[in-house]
Amino acid sequence: MNEETNLQTGTETTITYDMLLATVLPCPFCGQKPKYEYGYVPAYIELMCINEYCHVQPSLIIDVKCTPWDETKTTFKPEFEQHYKELRDKWNRRF
Secondary structure, X not given: OOOOEOOOOOOXXXXXXXXXXXXXXXXXXXXXXXXXXXEEOOEEEEEEOOOOOOOOOOEEEEEOOEEEOOOOOOOEEEOHHHHHHHHHHHHHOOO
């Protein structure tokens, strides 16, 4: 199922990295596909226009929730895939 919402139960599913890139709209100012980046300290995901001739070069950064990697809670795992849909939806709404 390519839908992001299961219509029978109404539950939302996470989208994959490939779905994110396939469904994100181009930059509203120059028309180029945005670049996806992520980081760990602090954990974030970002979509940005990298066209050097785009006078606006918008970018959108979302902080990523982290969960403990083990019981000691000394290491954490960023949940990037939990935020793909939020990132895509905000970018596609055109800020």
